[in-house]
Amino acid sequence: MAAKHGTNEELIKALNKxxxxxxxxxxxxxxxxxxxxxxxxxxxxxMFRTQATESMTHAIQLGEKITALGGHPTVKVEQVFEPGYQSLEDMIAEDLQAEKKQLQLYIDQLKVFGDDNLPMKLMLEQIVVDEQQHVDEMEKYLRTSNEDLMVLDGHRAR
Structure with a gap:
């Protein structure tokens, strides 16, 4: 059964978010x-600046697609939490949480908007791949001991 397809207006709204x-x-x-x-x-x-650059690349893709669809790209920026001093672990945990939320949002949008629009599907799929890589990297940065090593064929990877 095919996923419910969103309208162009709904797509523009989702892409602006x-x-x-x-x-x-x-x-x-x-x-x-x-x-x-x-x-x-x-x-x-x-590492942080590379992530910022990748977010900018996604923002450019999204803004261009919104315009191509006849929409107007937003100038709004979602509120960024600023607690003052943060440890490196706190920063990365915050980034990981944001990346996971964004990844899930893109996956959900693929289900709604990807079936009947191949270019949109491919763009969202590539962004999903990028976001998953960001999640993987953040999770690696948060590892603190050998207990986090992966087990392969019953043996710990070294």
Missing amino acids: DLEKEMAGIVRYLHHSFIVFGPNRGPLVQ
């Missing part, structure tokens, strides 16, 4: 790149 979230991702990741400290600051700054 995505755009707001991607814009928030840019802000959040850049902010984290400014406030990370310690001996590993360089690679962490690069």
